[in-house]
Amino acid sequence: MNAKAQELVRSHLDHLHDEGSALSEEQRLAYRQRIKDLLQQRDAVLVAHYYTDPEIQSLAEETGGCVADSLEMARFGKEHPASTLIVAGVKFMGETAKILSPEKRIFMPTLEATCSLDLGCPEQEFADFCDQHPDRTVVVYANTSAAVKARADWVVTSSIAVELIEHLDRQGEKILWAPDKHLGGYVRDKTGADVLCWDGACIVHEEFKAKGLDDLKAAYPDAAILVHPESPASVVAMADVVGSTSQLIKAACEMDNSTFIVATDKGIFYKMQQLAPQKTFIEAPTAGSGATCRSCAHCPWMAMNGLENMLAVLEADNGLGQEIFVDPSLAERAMVPLNRMLDFGQSLKK
Known part of the structure; x- marks a missing residue:
């Protein structure tokens, strides 16, 4: 991640505060x-990401909502027919929901919940980067602001990233990819496409270490290693399965292994343990022995x-001011690459 983006992310992390105190069982x-x-x-429905607290995920399930990756x-x-969406995740997810459902009211428990990938890809700097490479098709990860999406030709999630870049490569297109350099590099290696990456990274996945993972594998030699492609290439290279959150959950359910070492946000363990209760899931290490980390495998x-x-x-x-608004003209531009993503994702199911 470039120095300016690193400083911005660090500044946000330094100012994070605990949104709540420990609740008694009766209060909970x-x-x-x-x-x-x-x-x-x-008339509201709760939509929660796999990386939120298990308490939130179970609540979404119990109320007819959704626990999923960002695409789903x-x-x-x-x-969904509800007139109001409560989005438990990070801000770009709320913005995406508003863009796709402008007629609905979108609220989040807190608008302070953001993402290092979003923070590390500011609108103007990204626009300048695109202008420097006008011959490239701009593909941005879902973990970006509405303004960055509006500058893109395509939006993509990790669940369909390889397939989309293969599709564009077959058409002879050169790709400008943002913001996650690790996912971009993984896609480039898998497809052989011409992919130029923005210098961004997820603070959770970037902390997984190959050396620590190797040591853990030695302790659990029969364990399968599941890795999200936002992780460094050295970690990805050790994986038995590389995939999005939903793909890793599917692998955990379908593989014969009884033990899994998982290199992604540990919020995913709730769904893995729910669907495969007889199996054991172990967090991949995020730092060396005795070291500290910024996320410790969970997005702050x-x-x-x-x-x-x-x-x-x-x-x-009034929702305490936690309602998501997106400028209509910006939303209209961002809708184009978002709809392309949804249509392409749907075509893969046919």
């Missing part, structure tokens, strides 16, 4: 019931989604 149950009642009263969250929110911004701030938003008439 009371919060959950009140949230369930208000979701129904407000986008599809679900667009197609995802962790900001809690029962307390979700209830506060639902109880307030």
Whole structure:
């Protein structure tokens, strides 16, 4: 990640604060019931990412909502009849929901929940980068702002990234990829396409270490290694399966191994353990022995989604200012590459 982007991310991390305190069991149950009642009263549905706290994921499941990766969250929110969406994740997910469903009200437990990939790809710097390479097709990861999406030809998620770049490469197109350099490099290696990468990275996945992973594998030689492609190439090279959150969950369910070492945000363990309760899941190491880390395999911004701030938003008439708005003209431009993503993803299922 370039120095300016690193400083911006560091600044945000330094100012993070705990969104809630520890709740007693009685309080926790009371919060959950009140949230369930208000979701129904407000014609709202809860959409949660796999990386949010298990408490939030289970609540989404119990109320007819959705727990998914960013692509499925986008599809679900667009197609669900509810007039209001509560998006538990990070801000770009709320923006994407608003772009795809402009007629709906979109709220988040906190608008402070952002993403190092989004922060590390500012609108103007990215536009300048694109202008320097006008011959390239611009493909941006979903983990970007609405303004960056609006500058792109395509939006993509990790679940369809390889397939999309293969498709564009067959058409003879050269790619400008942003913002995750590790995912971009992985796609380039898998497809052989001409891919120029923006210098960005996820603070969670960039911390996984090949040496620590090798040591852990020695301790669990029969374990399969599952890796998200936002991880460094040295970690990806050790994987038995590389894939998006949904693809890693699928692999955990379908593979014969009884033990898995997982190199992605540990929020995914909730769904893995739910679907494969007889199997053992181990966190991949994020640093050397005794070292500290910025995320410790869990996104600090995802962790900001809690029962307390979700209830506060639902109880307030104006949502405590946690409503997502996107300029209509910007949304119209961003809709084009987003719809291309959704249509392409749907075509892969045929």
